[in-house]
């Protein structure tokens with residue numbers, strides 16, 4: 001009887017823990033990749049495609065930027081440029097100067113604080129692209 005109670009308790013704790021981590025967005029994941037990277041780079045451009053899971057894309061303006069578990073949006077940043085906050089999971093950048101660039105994509109909460117998952121993409125625009 002005592003063993004049965006322990007088992008039931010352990011199961012309840014496991015269920016509670018799983019529920020908590022889901023509510024806190026701990027299961028949110030982000031992956032980002034470049035679409036047609038080489039051809040775009042030759043045109044001084046980059047297109048980023050993002051896959052998010054375990055989180056709902058919410059426009060922070062619609063919820064008064066109040067943080068809420070399970071809600072977030074994306075921040076895109078090229079090099080040290082301004083941060084673009086959006087719910088779009090596909091974004092193109094044009095007019096990249098020749099050389100190396102870093103595009104950072106991260107999951108942000110409704111108040112724009114980082115949620116953790118992020119991905120850095122490297123783009124190199126060939127020097128020859130500038131003389132077009």
Ligand SMILES: [Cu+2]
Pocket residue numbers: 060073074075085086108109111112113
């Ligand atoms: Cu934001």
